Amino acid sequence: MIHSHPDKARAFVADDERAHWHDKALWFVRVKRDRGAATVPEWEALRTAAEGIKAHTLSRLGAYLEEFEAKAAANGIQVHWARDGEEHNRIVHGILERHRVSLLVKSKSMLTEELHLNPYLEARGIEVVDTDLGERIVQLAGEPPSHIVMPAIHRKKEEIGELFHEKLGTPKGLSDPTVLTGKARVHLREKFLSAQAGLTGVNFAIAETGGFVVVTNEGNADMGTTLPRVHVASMGIEKVIPRLADLGVFLRLLARSATGQPVSSYTTHFHAPLPGGELHVVIVDSGRSQMLSEAHRRKALSCIRCGACLNTCPVYRRSGGYSYSYLIPGPIGSVLGPHRDLAGHASLPFASSLCGSCTDVCPVKVDLHHQLLVLRQEAGEEKLIPLGKRLGMKAAAFAMARPGLFRAGGRFARWVLRAAPGLARFGPAAVWLRGRELPEAPRESFADLYDRETAGKPEERS
Amino acid sequence: MGKVGLFIPCYVDQFFPRVGLATLRVLRGLGLEVEYPRDQTCCGQPMYNTGCSREARPLAERFVRLFAGYEAVVAPSASCVSMVKLHYPELLGGTDEVRRLAGRTFDLSEYLVDVVKVTRVEGEYAKKVGLHRSCHGIRELRESSSSERMDAPFDKTRQLVSQLRGIELVELDRPDECCGFGGTFAVTEEAVSCMMGRDRIADHVRAGAEVIAGYDMSCLMHLDGLARRDGTKLPIVHVAEMLEKARLSR
Amino acid sequence: MTARETILAALRASGAEPVPAPPHPVPVKQGDPVARFLESVTAVGGQSYRVPDLAALAAGVAKLPAWSSPRRVSLVAGIPGGTVDLEAVDDPHELADLDVAAIPGELGVAENGAVWLKGESLGPHRAVFVIPEHLVLVVNAADIVNDMQEAYGRITLPRPGYGVFVSGPSKTADIEQSLVIGAHGARSCAVFVVG
Incomplete structure (x- = not known):
């Protein structure tokens, strides 16, 4: 295993102050989410409805995509289909080339991260500027996003001030978020005004009306699609929903789950190009139809990318986005990555205590922690579990299938722990003992106490 | 009420026998007939959670054999109970016997509140x-x-x-x-x-x-x-x- | 096979059992929608005002500090004093130094302070709602709905081809979760409820 979550996590945890800072910043978002959700009396019913709408849509996804395509075309939107990243990137590049685009402004799209669009376009001489503040920060730093909603959540404000000083020529020593945001506004406004095309993701595409919705707080998607005449929107096949009215359900859940806001600042509905402009939608598969064809993976396609499962995950908060080998970190990434390529992300299904907080927080009720458990079984079947662990489990299962052996072994182990506690460091408990003590080993097991209790004999104090 | 099968998880049996004893006494104190099947070992959760369902399955099958006859199965451990209740049906296939056992296995608190109706x-x-x-x-x-x-x-x-x-x-x-x-x-x-x-x-x-x-x-x-x-x-x-x-x- | 055919064939072959569409839950009404809307606008970082009629609206807008800046657009019939005529602007890039725009909203949403702006209310340039430094939105008291589900019951698409919910000013919390108003769009958002 080249990339192992435990190793990266250990390194993150080693900086105790920073790890706690990261944990608290994200827990704060979780608390805001709780407050936001609590203002909606029908919250749980909305989650159930959202789950149901997604399940319904996924059960006839082809038909809804065709409906979307037909309606969108009637609205003057040009619809393209791409099997994979290469095809998607080629289509996007073709559109940009035709319009002689030298500068593309992008709003946040995890899909284009997945498809590596930026390097593809940059290699072909197009300047690509991510315009979401967090995305711009990580782009300037040459890093991938460490969170799907707050891409630069791992960066301290002083570090961002330093980065802006280096890359944007701002004065040294800035760290006030308002000042830094103001600098970014000036820098990016110039980009918005000089770009010849804008690219956005798609939060929801509506089959019934042939349009789509993009949600931002900053207004960057709006700046990027109202000034340049060409707008390209990239969407995964799973983004379509049946009806306009379904937005009422999803939008009540999305922002509250993501940040605790009752709705994002801008929820923009695109159903036609700018007058005299062009609007392109690229519908991308990239492994999604494969996931759809396997019933136990299907549900993960319901994700609406709110990031709530990251914010609530006690492991994500304490290990950071870069400890995950898949580009989407946290519980949903630990499900999506291994569903696509288990061998490539074999440590991710195990990067969870299976506490289930992700499942309960998910606005569309993806059963994340159960999916992780299912993926663990697949990893077991495919021998992707470290050998030591596998042999340990085999040995334990062997003993546990033989009560006599279990009881004798237990008695012996407890005797060793009492007689020579130092020996434990050399046994299977070595890792446990790095940061923790073992429980004290009693002389008698429960089975011994049970016999005495049932026979009415007094308990022997050990 | 019929007999209660006392499910004492392996590590509780070995390291926290007092907790098992306290559970037994609480249940017997309510006048319930409680029995501890001596051949029980481990429910298989450690193996299952590690992705070793092959290793977990025979342990789960043993558990079902040992506990199938009881009116209720009670354990002082929510985690092990959830293994039986939620994961046995997917691990062993949802046979009637497994489903019945899953439906009648309880953690102590929920057994006391929901079944015995302690108020x-x-x-x-x-x-x-x-x-x-x-x-x-x-x-x-x-x-x-x-x-x-x-x-x-x-x-x-x-x-x-x-x-x-x-x-x-x-x-x-x-x-x-x-x-x-x-x-x-x-x-x-x-x-x-x-x-x-x-x-x-x-x-x-x-x-x-x-x-x-x-x-x-x-x-x-x-x-x-x-x-x-x-x-x-x-x-x-x-x-x-x-x-x-x-x-x-x- | 084209990409379209390949993808659709894969989806057809996916073997997903048909699942019926569920009903939407019926939202619980929470108090007077207008009062709640005014509160929500404030909560999302905007300023909210309630005025009885168009005369009071004009007076209220005139008093806004933002309205005293030189480059103003008014798309609202009851608000005089615009200095920039959008019809005379060929290219939205020329709006880069626009100070303030007043735009009529179709409806307001009590639960989140959002105002629905439909494409045709934006005049010839969609950018008008996002490019100015300040935004003034106007909505009739009778057009305040309780929640987003009710709002979508009233919105008709695709007739406008374009539409946007604006909830307060532009904002970001991308630096250490500190809320900063005025990321790319308007730095302030005043919402007037008339009636």
């Missing part, structure tokens, strides 16, 4: 207590509401122990965050696991707890191991031990 608890436990509700109790067995879900709050364990005279249940900043045990996670992801546990202990200490109470000894074993290593004076107690000397009635 009154008379006893004493004069301490400031931090209640650590394990994740599997909350989000698998639904023994209490989870902080993520927006439905009406409830807590079966709290319902019982809050009646003890002199008890003060402290309020935590993060009411139901995971302690980081997580079975083999505690070893596989040792660094994060320990940090999670230390954070949990710090929350209890900040809230003024003198003791951490819980219904899953695995979480408590992990927290106790950390507290003792760090020299934090915060003993652990299982809910069964708190209820052992109390009078429970309907």
Whole structure:
């Protein structure tokens, strides 16, 4: 295993102050989410409805995509289909080339991260500027996003001030978020005004009306699609929903789950190009139809990318986005990555205590922690579990299938722990003992106490 | 009522026999006929959670054989119960026998509240207590509401122990965050696991707890191991031990 | 096969059992929608005002500090004093130094302070709602709905081809979760409820 979550996590945890800072910043978002959700009396019913709408849509996804395509075309939107990243990137590049685009402004799209669009376009001489503040920060730093909603959540404000000083020529020593945001506004406004095309993701595409919705707080998607005449929107096949009215359900859940806001600042509905402009939608598969064809993976396609499962995950908060080998970190990434390529992300299904907080927080009720458990079984079947662990489990299962052996072994182990506690460091408990003590080993097991209790004999104090 | 099969998880049997005994006494104190099938070992959860369903399956099959005849199966461990209740049907296939057993296997608190219908608890436990509700109790067995879900709050364990005279249940900043045990996670992801546990202990200490109470000894074993290593004076107690000397009635 | 055919064939072959579409929950009404809307606008970082009629609206807008800046657009019949005629602007890039725009909203949403702006209300340039430094939105008291589900019951698409919910000013919390108003769009958002 080249990339192992435990190793990266250990390194993150080693900086105790920073790890706690990261944990608290994200827990704060979780608390805001709780407050936001609590203002909606029908919250749980909305989650159930959202789950149901997604399940319904996924059960006839082809038909809804065709409906979307037909309606969108009637609205003057040009619809393209791409099997994979290469095809998607080629289509996007073709559109940009035709319009002689030298500068593309992008709003946040995890899909284009997945498809590596930026390097593809940059290699072909197009300047690509991510315009979401967090995305711009990580782009300037040459890093991938460490969170799907707050891409630069791992960066301290002083570090961002330093980065802006280096890359944007701002004065040294800035760290006030308002000042830094103001600098970014000036820098990016110039980009918005000089770009010849804008690219956005798609939060929801509506089959019934042939349009789509993009949600931002900053207004960057709006700046990027109202000034340049060409707008390209990239969407995964799973983004379509049946009806306009379904937005009422999803939008009540999305922002509250993501940040605790009752709705994002801008929820923009695109159903036609700018007058005299062009609007392109690229519908991308990239492994999604494969996931759809396997019933136990299907549900993960319901994700609406709110990031709530990251914010609530006690492991994500304490290990950071870069400890995950898949580009989407946290519980949903630990499900999506291994569903696509288990061998490539074999440590991710195990990067969870299976506490289930992700499942309960998910606005569309993806059963994340159960999916992780299912993926663990697949990893077991495919021998992707470290050998030591596998042999340990085999040995334990062997003993546990033989009560006599279990009881004798237990008695012996407890005797060793009492007689020579130092020996434990050399046994299977070595890792446990790095940061923790073992429980004290009693002389008698429960089975011994049970016999005495049932026979009415007094308990022997050990 | 028919016989209750007492399910004492392997590590409780070996390391926390007093918790098993307290559970037995609480149940017998209610006049129930309780039996401990001696051949029980491990429910298979460690193997299953590690992805070794091949190794877990024979243990689950043994468990079903040993416990199929009981009216109810009760354990002082929400986590092991959730293995039987939720995962046996998927591991063994949902045969009638497995489904029946899954439906009749309970953690102590839910058995007392939902089946025996205990409403009154008379006893004493004069301490400031931090209640650590394990994740599997909350989000698998639904023994209490989870902080993520927006439905009406409830807590079966709290319902019982809050009646003890002199008890003060402290309020935590993060009411139901995971302690980081997580079975083999505690070893596989040792660094994060320990940090999670230390954070949990710090929350209890900040809230003024003198003791951490819980219904899953695995979480408590992990927290106790950390507290003792760090020299934090915060003993652990299982809910069964708190209820052992109390009078429970309907 | 084209990409379209390949993808649709894969989806057809996916073997997903048909799942019926569920009903939407019926939202609980929470108090007077207008009062709640005014509160929500404030909560999302905007300023909210209630005025009895168009005369009071004009007076209220005239008093806004933002309205005293030189480059103003008014798309609202009851608000005089615009200085920039959008019809005379060929290219939205020329709006880069626009100070303030007043735009009529179709409806307001009590639960989140959002105002629905439909494409045709934006005049010839969609950018008008996002490019100015300040935004003034106007909505009739009778057009305040309780929640987003009710709002979508009233919105008709695709007739405008374009539409946007604006909830307060532009904002970001991308630096250490500190809320900063005025990321790319308007730095302030005043919402007037008339009636």
